Amino acid sequence: MPALPYSSVDQCQSANQAWNVTLSLYEQEIDLLLVQVAELLSRSTYRSVQHYPEQYYHDLNQLRALVQQVRHERLCEHPICTLARQQTCPAPQFGKHTSLPGLWTALADEFTRLKNGCCQLFTHLVNLNLL
16 A cells, blocks of 8 residues: 655644644643642741752743743644645744754653652652651
């Protein structure tokens, strides 16, 4: 069976949808961590370790902003291409998804660092019977 010819717009849309789903999953996990760290910050019990939750909260917010910036600058969500099935895309983000694999390594590394740090902090607080 011969391969169906896909336009560069179709390929761009497909890749952008996949990256958008992946970035959304990261945002959901970041939001969950932000809620948990914010809860720690609201309790006076944790004043002895206050610096760590504050730093994680700050860093998680920066990472979330970076994810949103990457989505805005690199992902094309132009509705005209999808609706009109155009062969060209007028969006300035067209084709910029190809740069995401390089950026992804940095995003994934920072997310892993922050997630592991938060988990270690939560574990430490549990071990101290503070959580």
